[in-house]
Amino acid sequence: MPEHADQPDDFAARRVAQAAEGAALALDHGHVMAWEQSGSLSGLPVVVLHGGPGSGSSPRHREFFDAAKYRIVQFDQRGCGLSTPLGETAHNHTGVLVDDIECLREHLGIERWLVFGGSWGAALALAYAAKYPQRTSGLVLRGIYLTGDADNDWFFHGAAAFAPEAHARLMQLVPRRWQRSLLTWLERTFRDGDEERKAAVAAAWQRYETALADPSRLDAMDSVPLSPAPAATWKKYTVQAHYLARRCFLGESMVMRCASDLRSVPTALVHGTLDFVCRPVNSLRVQHAIVGSRLAWAQGAGHDPLHPESKRLLCAATDRFHADGDFSRWPTEADA
Template identity: 50%
Template sequence: MLHPVSEPYDKGWLDVGQGHRIRYEQSGRRDGIPALYLHGGPGSGCSPRQRALFNPALYRVVMFDQRGCGLSTPAGETRHNHTDALISDIETLRAHLNIDRWLVFGGSWGATLAALYAARHAGACSGVLMRGLFLAGRADIEWFFHGAAALAPVAHERFLQSLPARWRRRVVEALARTFASGDRQRIETATQAWRDWEHALGTWPAHDTLPAPTGDELAALGNRYRIQSHYLQHRCFTSEAKVLDAIARLRGLPVAFVHGTRDMVCRPQNAWRAHRTLSGSALFWAHDAGHDPYQPASLAAIDAALSAFARDGVFPAASGME
């Protein structure tokens, strides 16, 4: 379920060095259970709707836009923007807010970041919740840009047509070159094509084609995909093996995975593999849900996990499809 969207009681920018300032906010109950929400992408940024994933009567919700994302500055900046820097930013923010331990909840790329952060700073975590896990390896990237074409061939063909024919087997490199080119027309064409392909895979069942982005929306999407192409070109500065190793090192912490059984962006096998890697973790399958966290089955699974954690300090041994 979605809870009422509570207005932030605290928000601001935090200077994290190297020319970056991150935008953060706190909402919900001031003396509630501290919980950090990590957005996906990389590059997406936070939105008010994400607050509604948490019961504001129970949780003190902390959200921030990662480097170059959302309202963080400089917008779309890729210099000094990498995974280790984001992990450091999380710890800087925790110290700034005087939080001893918090539940770390991330979706998609945010789930990847949650695992890597928690493995490095386990003492700062009361638990970890990962939705729609992205393993950040070659297989995940190859699936998104090529393998998933088997499920949405028309949408994939439209996406490829936005790229020069000679680059269509090297999509990540082509996109990185495009967003670094400074060529406005190329960037806008790639931005719309990428957004449409992501939308085609991210919803289940598939929705109609979105209207073309313009103005501020187009600029924000361009910043988002500039950062995402930067991260994907460098395989998110990590690897599948490192992410799975990080998850294995979370033993002793309450850990849960939520994953849609129809997720075409981050395949369900990611959650299954991670769950099998970490004995004692909980796995919530969101039946017939895609990658979108706001589909009813995903919302129900997220709410069940967060409600149980608020009540018991652990996640139930959920399954549904084990």
């Protein structure tokens, strides 16, 4: 599901920087992956998987790692961020994303890496690690989205109780006969609708998810009229609707099966106790499925990975992994 740190406002500035670096990797069927790395080239490799689906990498996601100790690799998934073509859903599914991650690892000559993912990125991390466990030195998972009907129903209907006005604005755009088949309608709208319609729906969707991710902004948002979303935003939601309408080509049972297969992969999980986007019970279930994994609760945090408590726990986890190669001494009493 959406990551609050992923904002399309970054795109223009990042596009200039990306072009200067020339960091692009040709994939199949015309897709081109935008990637970048930071930190120390001799540091411990980590790949950061952004959320969404449909969002993009953010420079702020580097803040979870000591740049002197980590080689931080980021990329934008197919159709996302700076990858091209933006908003493309053809030849875009979880199976190819998993292999794209492996393709990038081979391209960079990295033997094994820590896989860090939040929200949808956490589910993608589990799918990658299950297929390529020998290439995964560890997992750091935050605010897990399990990709199933229960999570989708919670986000689009159950969680509406916490953001009723923003939810009502979204549902006003949906014909009554489609309101219980909302994902089908959203996918069709972004696939076949005109740009004006896409812009209006994307603006309402973004307002709703922001209201859930950061309830402190509710009063300010509700007082501002909705403006049509720019193309970069509705293309983001085109990809997201494509994935969510198909349970991200995984589904909850498959994600849990991937988790249960990871008995030998060190795993740390962080989840905000007030996460209204992805239910905290998700991380508890994954922690039970991965033997030896460790879970820490970010007290008072929502879905935003940069909430002080979430960030503190995530930074402590990556520091501990660099020191020990596992999470057996995380979280400490000071972390919890």
